Amino acid sequence: MKESDDWRIVPELTPGDTEPLVHKSYGDSFEDTTLETVLSGLExxxxxxxxxxxDACIRSTLHGALVRGYDATLVSDAHTAGDRTAWGAPPPAQVIAHTNLYWTYQTAPGRTAGTVETKDVDFGTS
Known part of the structure; x- marks a missing residue:
């Protein structure tokens, strides 16, 4: 629930005074949030x-970014899935592997997609 203890950011991840904070209620981080405005303002x-x-928020946000014209790279060893095997879903490791597999080969005109491991993340502008 919004504004509940579960909604709050844990102290270890408290944003700095200059870091934008975007609250979301849907899987796609762009949906009904200020994310696109924040990103645009930061160019x-x-x-x-x-x-x-x-298989929910990560997938939705990746697709949301790509269809809005952003280059979207999944950090392949920095996402996780809850265990939904009781409802017929594959085990978390398979969900993660599948998400990495299909995003590795995602394409769109004029945009890039793909995956990168944490050790290879480059925060440069290129």
Whole structure:
């Protein structure tokens, strides 16, 4: 629930005073948020995506970024999935592997996609 203890950012990840904070309620981090406005203001055109729920939030955000014209790279060893095997989903390791596999080969006109391991992440502008 919004504004509940579960909604709050853990102290170890508290953003700095100059870091933008975007609250989201849907899988796609662009959906009904200020993310696109924040990125535009910072002149960002390339996203490195990492986080939780490979088969939901990560997947939705990657596609949301690509269709909005951003280059979108998945950090292949920096996303995770909850265990949904009780509902018929594959085990988390398979979900992660599948997400990495299909995003490695994702394409769109004039945009780049793909995966990169954490050790190879480059925060440069190219």
């Amino acid at each position: 960002v055109g390339r996203l490195l995506v990492a986080g939780a729920e490979s």
